[in-house]
Amino acid sequence: MKMDSDLLHSPAVGLAEEEEADMNDWKLPLAFMKKRHSEKIEGSKALAQSWRMKDRMKTVSVALVLCLNVGVDPPDVVKTSPCARLECWIDPLSMSPQKALETIGANLQKQYENWQPRARYKQSLDPTVDEVKKLCTSLRRNAKEERVLFHYNGHGVPRPTVNGEIWVFNKNYTQYIPLSIYDLQTWMGSPSIFVYDCSNAGIIVKSFKQFALQREQELEVAAINPSHPLAQMPLPPSMKNCIQLAACEASELLPMNPDLPADLFTSCLTTPIKIALRWFCMQKSAKLVPGVTLDLIEKIPGRLNDRRTPLGELNWIFTAITDTIAWNVLPRDLFQKLFRQDLLVASLFRNFLLAERIMRSYNCTPVSSPRLPPTYMHAMWQAWDLAVDICLSQLPTIIEEGTAFRLLGSQCSLKERQQAGLRAEITTSTVSALFWHSPFFAEQLTAFQVWLTMGVENRNPPEQLPIVLQVLLSQVHRLRALDLLGRFLDLGPWAVSLALSVGIFPYVLKLLQSSARELRPLLVFIWAKILAVDSSCQADLVKDNGHKYFLSVLADSYMPAEHRTMAVFILAVIVNSYNTGQEACLQGNLIANCLEQLSDPHPLLRQWVAICLGRIWQNFEPARWCGVRDSAHEKLYTLLSDPIPEVRCAAVFALGTFVGNSAERTDHSTTIDHNVAMMLAQLINDGSPVVRKELVVALSHLVVQYESNFCTVALQFIEEEKNYMVPSPANTAEPGNLTPVRDSPAIPRLRSVNSYTNIRAATTARNLNKSLQNLNLNEEGGPAAFSPGNLSTSSSASSTLGSPDNDEYILSFETIDKMRRVSSYSSLNSLIGVSFNSVYTQIWRVLLHLAADPFPEVSDLAMKVLNSIAYKATMNARPQRILDSGSLTQSAPASPTSKGTHIHQAGGSPPMPSTSSSSLTNEVPKPPAREQPATRPPYTPTLGGQAPHSHQFPRTRKMFDKGPEQAAEDGDEPGGHRNYISPSLQTGLCDWSAKYFAQPVMKIPEEHDLESQVRMERQWRFLRNTRVRRQSRGITQKGVSRLDDQIFINRNPGVPSVVKFHPFNTCIAVADKDSICFWDWEKGERLDYFYNGNPRYTRITAMEYLNGHDCSLLLTATDDGALRIWKNFADQKNPEMVTAWQGLSDMLPTTRGQPSTSAHSLARRVSIYLDRSKQGGAGMVVDWEQDTGLLMTSGDVRVVRIWDTDREMKVQDIPTGADSCVTSLSCDSQRSLIVAGLGDGSVRLFDRRMGPNDW
Template structure:
C-alpha cells in the first residue's frame, strides 16, 4: 500500500471543532500515521500547488469543513473564510481541481455536500474535454483531476442538512472519519443507554488504552472495528472496488472504513453520506450486530471495575467466535456456496499470538479447497500477512506456513519476487533442511523453492547462495517418492540456465548422485531425474574440456533410459536429447550429413550393381546379389548399414547397454570453429582429449556420444507412444534439414570459389594469397577433400532463402517441450486434505465400485453354477460375425458381455449377447513411417484386459515388441492411450514367428513378455519398470506363457522347438530355470497351469499331442492325441474342457480325460458353411463360452446352451 500522503485541511471557522475540542489537524494522523498534514485558512491556492509539485504521483487529501457557511453555489463554488475580511469568499471547484491535480482525495463536510459532487463530475468532464481539444497540456500545467484518480467523500446529499444535535459534535462526519472509535462509543451510549445501567459519557471518554496497542481495551476495540469494517466492505463491494479502496492505500483504506461507520451513524439522523466511487448501502449489514455486541461487552466492564489506565479487563470473545463460524463454514463449504464472510477477520486474527495457530490452520484448510479459494484469499489481502509471519521463529508455525505458501505459489507464482525480496526463501529452505519435519511439509518446501527459482534469476541466485543444492542432494535417498521428486525438480530449477549453480552441482557430483534415481521405482521420480539431467547440460558458450566431458557423462546416462516403460520418462528423455542436440547442433549436423552422404554412395552402388547383374525383360532382377537387400532400400540401410563406420555394430536394442565410457573428444571440439567436416577423418578414430575422470579412459576408442544419442533418437522415432515418436521425429527432421542445407551451402561455396579461382588465375597468376574467404588454395583444389574450416561453414546465412527458415530456425526448446513441471505443480493447487472420492461413501465412484463388485460376484456365481451342472457339449453357436481380416487374437471381458477381436488392422469390440460391434481401436503401427526403419506392417499377436474387475484397461501387443494400453476403450472415438512401450526390444521380426507373447498377472500387477527372443522379460506395471530378464536357454522362440499368479513363483514357457521350460522366479534370473520338458516334438500352441492344489501343467503342440505334467517330475503324467494337426488350442481355466482347432477345418472340445465332448464343422443356419481353419481361440475366464476366430474372417462364440433373449 502507498503510505506517503499529504493532507490539506481548510476550515471556515477561526478554530477547529471536534468532539474533544482538539484541532482537526491533530486527529488526522490517527487516520494515517505516515501522512503529512497541514491546516490552512489562507493561501490555499499556493499551498496546494506547492504540495502537488512536491508529492508528484502521491495522493493528496483535501479536507473541507464548512459548518454554518452558505451552501455551495450552482456555479461550482464553496465558501471559505478570510481573516482579513469579516466575510466568506467563494472558492471555485474548477480552480481547486487544477491546483490539486491527481491522484487526490476530497472530503467535504458541510450541508448540501451532494451539490459539490455533482459539480465536481461536471467540471472534470469539462476539463478533460478542454485538454483533448487543445491536443495536450502545457508542460508547466498541473495534471487535471480525473474521476478515475479522484476519490470524493461528502457528508450528505444535495438536499440534506447536517444534524443539529447538542449531544453530537458539530462536525460529526469529520469526527467519524478521524476518531471513529470515540464517535462509535458515544453514539452507542446515546442509542442503548438502558442496556448498560450506570454507564455515563464521562466513563466512556475514559476508556483506558491506546488505539495502536491491541493489548488494551481501546486498542482491542479498534482492532475489532478494523476487522468488522473490512469484512463488511469485502462482502458488499465488487472485488476490484474493494482492492482499490481497501488494499492499495493506507489513507484511503482508513477513510473508507470510517466512512462505513459514518454512513451508519448519520443515517440515524436522516443524512446519507455519499462518495465517488459510489458504495452500496452497508448500514444494515449483519456484522454491525457483532460490533454492537463487542461494545456492549467492553462497556459493561467499566461499571464493575474502577477505571484506570492499568485496569485489567476481559478480552472480547469476538475473534474466537468468528473463527468458530469460519470452521463451521469449512465443514460444509464448497465452490458453489457463497464465500465465507469471516475471511477478512481470519487475516486480522493472524496478528494475534493467541489465535494465530488456529487461524493459520483454518486458513490452510480453506486454501486447500482449490484455486478459487486461493484467489479469494489473495483478493482479501492475505499476502502481506503471511509474508510478515515468515519472520517468526515459532516451530509450530512452520508446517502451517509452508502449506499456505505452497497453495499460494501453486496458483500465483508471481509472488516469488516478494519472497526473495523479503528473504522469505530462507525460512522455506530452513523447513526443507529440517529432518525433524514431516516428509509432506518438506515436499511443500521443495515445491516452494522450485517455484521461487522458476524463470526467476534472482531466485536462483538467492537459492544458490543459501546452499540449496547441498540441502537437496543430502536427502535424495529419502523413502518418500513425492519428496524425492520435488528435491530433483528443485535441483533442476536451480541450475537451469545458471552456470554457477551447474558448476556447484558438478563439484558435489550431482549428476552422479542423480543417476542412481534413474532406476527409481516411481516413474515420476525417474522423469524428474531425466528432466534435471537434461537441464544439467551446459548452455554456456564458453565451454571448457571439463564442461564438455561432464555433458558427455550426462548424455551417456540419458541414453540408458530409452527403454524405460513409462512414456512420461521417455518424453522427458526426448526433451533432454533436444537440449543436448541444440547445444552441440553442429556435431549432430555433421553426423547426419555423413550418414546422408554414405546413403547416396550406397544407393549409387546399388544402382551400379543392378546394372552389372541386369534385369529381365519384365523388369525383374535376374541376379541373387539383391536377395539380402531390404524392401525399404535406402531407409532400411540407414538403420543398419550406414552406422557401420560410426559405431561398433551395435543394434538399436543394445542402446540401453551402451558403455558409460564414451569418447568425448568430439564433445571437447564442440565449438563451431573447431568441429570437423565429414571426410577429414573417421569419427571412430577420434580419441579422448581430456584426462578427466568424467570423460573416461584416455587413449581408448569408444562409440561417440553423438552417435549414441542419434541412435537413441532413431529408436525413439518408432516409439509405440505417438507423442514420444513425434517429438523425436521433430528433432531428427530439424537436424536432417540443417544437414541438407549445409550440403547445399557447401556446393554453392565450392562453385563460387572455383569461379573466383579461375577468374583470378586468368587476370593475375601470382594472386594466390588473396583467395576468397581467406582459405588456402590447396583446400579448394579438390572438393572431395572437404577441408573447409568450421568458420567458413558458418558464414553461409546469405545462401539461405527466407522461405526456407521454418522450424530449422526455431530453437529446439520451442519445438520440443513438455509440461512436466507444470503438471507436477498442479498437485499442490488441488485439494489434498479432503476425503478422496474413492474413500467418500457418498461419492459416485464408490457407488459405481459397489455395482461392479456385485456384477463381478454375479458372474463368478453363474460360472460356479455352470461347473456344478457339468459340461457335456460345447457346440451351440450363440454368435457369428465377419470381421475385416483374419483374427490373430481374441479375448473375453471377464465380467461384461464384450469380446475383443484383433486382426491385422485394428482391435474391434463386440457385444457378445447382441452380436453387434461397439467400436474399434486401430493398430497405429500397421504401417511404420519411421525415418530410420521401414519394416513390414506389424501384426497384433496378444490382447488382454487389465484391472477388469474395476476400471478396466485394454492391452494389445504387436510383433514389433510394442505394447499399448488404453482406457475407455468401449467409447467410440473417446478411447485414451494410457501408456505404450517396447515390451521386448530384442524381438526379431518374422512373419512366421510367435510375435510378442504375454501373460498378465492381475494379483501382482506383473506383465510377462516373450516371443521371438531368447529371454522372458517381467514388468512391474505399478512401477512401470522392468523387474528382470530370464534367459530361456532355447534356440527357438517362446510361443506360450503361463504362471502361478497365486504364489508368484512358477513360470512356464512353451517354445517353438517343442520344449516346455519351467522357471522359479524366487531364484536369481540367471539360475531360475529349474526344469525342461522335452516330450513334444513340434511347436507348442498352449501351456496352462491348473488352479488348485494339484497344480498340474497342461501343454499342447501342433501335431496334436496334449500332455499333463506334474511339475515335480520330468515325465508327463498322461497324454492323448488329437487325430489331426492343430492350429490353435485353449484350456478353460476352471472347467474340465480343452478346445482344439485343427487344420482340417474342425473345432473339437475334449474333457481333460481325452473324451470328445463335441465337434463343430459348420456354422449354424440354413445355409451353414464349413468353418475355416481356426486362427485363434479363447475361453471365458468364468463362464462356459468359447470364442474362435477363423481364417475365413469369421468370429464365433460357442456355449453349452443357447441363451434365449427376452423379446
C-alpha cells in the same frame, strides 16, 4: 470322493467363494490409473494477479480547509436551540473565536495524523479563494504523482450551490465568496481525495462528476482536432482517479442533535471509536448495561494502538469488522482500490462505513464516489455491538478497582503519574489482568472452522476470511488462525486467490521472521499453496530473505518428510528462471542440502529435490560447478532406476539441465557431459513415456551444446543412408493382413491422443507439406487413407521443423527410420562409416530410436530435435565438404559456440542442390500402385561401442523426403536458428508436478468418498461382477450341455487375428492386423472400431483386458515388441491412448518349427524383417495378472521379460534357453512359476525366484 465332490458344489461353499471374490474386487490394485495416465502433463493456468496492487499509492499531503466563522451562523441555515456545536470535540463558544478556530484546526490535524502520521499537513482557516488556490497548487506540486487529500468543513458558510460552487470568505470577512469546483479540480489535480463536511454535500459530488465529464470531453476534442482552440490551451487534468466522501445527499441537512458533535461526519472519519461508543450509549439497548454514561466512556483505559488494552482491542475489532463488511459487499476490484491501495484511504473508507450506519439513524445518508452498496444493515454490526457491550459492561468494575485505569485513560502528566507511584508498564499489565478480553476473534475463528468443516461443496466464500487475516499476527490466536488458513488454502487455487485478494500476503511474509518452531509446518504448508498458484512471489521471498526460512526447514532432519518436501518445492519455485533466487539459494548451501535428501524414502521428496537441483543450475554456471564439486550428477544417477516414474523423470530433468548450460566448455566439462549423456541413454526403453519424453529434452540440451559435432554425425548418417540400398519389401501381403481403411461414419474418430489426433480425418484435415506428394495411391487412384502405419508420418509432418521461411522439413519419419537401419547394416557389412565409439553417434542413434517410439508425444519431440540438426547441417554444408568417415573416428570435444567450421559453407551464397538430399528419393524404387504401409521397427542401441547384433535388423520404410528446397534462403547463419527448436523443448513435467500442491491434499479422495459419483459407479460395477459370477456358477453347476445355439455371427472389418472376451460384460474385442473392433455378442451390435496405431507390416498378436473388474483398459501387443494401452473404448467415448512402450526391443526373426541357425543368410534375415508376412513366428505374447500388476512378455525373443506396471519398469529377464520363439505364456497365481510353450513344441517351466546365475 463323491462326498468331496458334493461338498465342492454345495451352495454354502459357492456362497463363501462368491463373497470372497466380491471382497477381492475392492482389494485388487488398478493398473495405469495414476494421474500421469489420466491427466495431460501440463501446468495449471496462470493466475491473473488481481491481488497484487500495480499502482499502490500514498496520500502524502493533506489540505485542511475550515470555513467556520465562529460566532456567526450562515444565513441559509436555521439552527435549533440547543443544537450540535462541538467541532473536533471542542466547543467553539468556550473560548475566543480566533483561538477556537486555531484549536479546532490543530485538533483536526491530530485526528488525521492518527491515520497517516507521515503526511504533510497544511491548514487554511476561514480562507479566501486565493489562499485556497495557493494551498492546493503548492500541495499538488510537492505531491507529484501521489495522492492529495482536501478536507472541507463548511459549517460557517452557506450551502453549496447547484452551479457547483462552495463558499469561502473575502479578505475582510464581510462577504461569502463562491469557489467553483471546476477551479478546485484544476488546482488539486489527480489523484486526489475530497472530504466534504457540510449540508447538501451531495451537490458537490454531482457537480464534481459533471465537471470531470466536461474535462474528458475537452481532452477528446483536443486529441481529435489539434487545430481546435482547446488543443492550444493547457490540457485539463483528468479526474478519473479522484475519490469523494460527502456527509449527506444533495437535499439533506446535517443532524443538529445537541448530544452529537456538529462535525459528526468528520468525527466518524477521524475518531470512529469515540463516536461509536457515544452513539451506542445513546441507543435504547445501552440501557441494558447498568452504570454506563457518556462521561464514563471518556475514561476507557488503554491506547488505540495497544491491543492488550480495552480501547486498543475495540479498535482492533472495529478494523476487522469494517474490513470484513467491505470485503463481503464490495466488488473485488473496488475493494482492492479503496481498502488495499492507500493506508489513509483505507482507514477513511472503513470509518465511512461507520458514518453510514450512524448518520442514517438521523435521516442523513453519506455519499461516496465511487459509490458503495449499503452496508449499515450488515450482520457483522451486531458482532460489533456485542463487543462494545462486553467492554462497557466491565468498565464500572475496572474503574472502581483501581485508579491506575483512570490515570491511563486520562491525559495526566508524567509528574502526576509519578505522584501516584505508577508506571505505564504496570498500568498496562494491570489493565490486562483485570480486563476480560473479548471473545470476538475466538468466536469468529470458530465460525470459520464450522464453514470449513460443515460447508457444502459449492458455497459462497467465508465471511470471516478478513478476520483470520487480522489475527495472524496475534500471539494468542496465531497458531489456530494459521491452521485454519492452511485448511482453507487447501481447498484449491480459488481459495488461494481469495486469500491473496483479501491481503494475506504481507502477513504471512512477515511471519517468516518468527523463530517459533511450532509455526514451521503451518507456514511451509501455506507458502507451498501460495507458490503453487502464483510463482511470482519468488521475488518477494528473496527480497525479504524469506528463502532462508525454507532452507532451514529443508536442512532440519527432525522435520517430517512431508514438510521438507513442501520446503524444497518452495525453493524450487524460488530458483525457477530467477537468477537472483539462484544466487541466494546457492549461497544458502541449497545444493548440499538437496543431495543429502536424495536417498530419502519419501518419493515426492526425492522427486522435488531432483527438480530443485535441475532448476538451480539451469543456465546458472556457478551452481553447475558447485554440483560438479559435490559430484551431484553421479549422485543423481541412482534416481535413474528409482521405482517411481516421476522420480526418474525428475532425475532426467536435473541431468538434462546439468548439461544444458550455454557457458564455454572445458575438457573436464565435456567429459562430464559425455558421461551424463551415456547414463541418460540407458533409459531409452523405459516403460514410462513421461520419462522418455524428458529424456528427449535432456538429450536436446546436449545437441545444442555440441551442435557442430551432431551436424557432422547427421551428415554422415545421411550419406550412408543414401549410399546403401535396403532391400524393398514384397509388394503383396497375405490375404486379410492388409486391412482397408475407410473414413466411415460408423467408425468413431480418435479423440486427441497425443499426436494421433483424428487419424481417419488426417488426410483431409491437414495440409501436408510438399514431401508428402510421394505418398502411395490406393487402388482407386485417390489419396491413400491414413492407417496406423501412416500415423508416424502424419504426426511428424505436423511437428517437425524446416526453415523459418519454408514448411518443408528435412528429415521425414521414413528417412530417420532408414538411418537407423543403415547404421545396423553398415556394422554387419563392414561399411566404414560413422564411428560407433563416438558419444555423439550413440546419442544420435538414441534419438533415432526415440523418433520411432510407440508413444506419439515422444516421437514428436525426437523428430523436432533431429530435424533441427538436419536443417542446420544441410543448409550449411555442400556434399563435397562432408568429411570422410575417418574424420569421425576420434571425436574431439567442441566448444558450444563453435559451429563446426569443417562443415560450414564458405561465403553467403545459397546452397546448391545436394547430391545427398536429392538422391534420398531417387535411390528408392518407385512405389507400387497399391499402398505399402510403413513400419516403425524396434531398436536397441549399443551403448558400449560394440557393433549391433544381427537380430537388431529393422524393416524397410519408403522414404519420401526430397531434402531442402533449392530456393531456401541461406543468408542466415546456423546460429540464427540455434534457438529455433531445442532450447524451447519442454515436457511440462515440473509445472504439472507443482499442481499437486495447488490441489486439495486433505480432502478425501473421490474413490473413498462413500457418496461420490465415482464411488457409486464403482460399487455398481462390483455388483455387476457379483451377478456375473453368480450366473456363471449356476451354469457351471449344471454341468456339460450341448452347444446347439449360435448366439453371435457377424463379419468383422478385418480378418480376426486375436479375440478377447471381456470378463464381466458382453463385449468382445476382435483384433485384425492393425485395428480393434468391439462387439456386443449378446445383441450382435458393433460397439466401436478404432486403429491401434502400430506401423505397417506389423500386426497385433496379443490383447489383454487390464482392470477388467473395474475401469477396463485394453492392452495390445504387436510383433515389433510395442505395447499400447487404451481407454474409453467400446462405449462411443472415442478411445484414448493411456501409455505405450517397447515391451520387447530385440525381436528375432525365428520360426515356430525351425530354429534360427547361422546357415540363414543375411539377406533372408533382412527379408523377414522387411515383411513380417514371410515370418512364421509368434510375434509377441503376453500374460497379465491383476493381483500383482506384473506383465509377462515374450515371443520372437529368447527371454521372458517381466514388467512391473506400477513402477513401469522391467524387473526381470528370464532366458528361455531355446532358439525358437515363445508361443504362449502362463503363470501360477503367486507369479512365481512361469510356463512357456515354445515354437519347437517344447514346454518349459521357470521359477522366477531363482537367481540369474541359476538359469
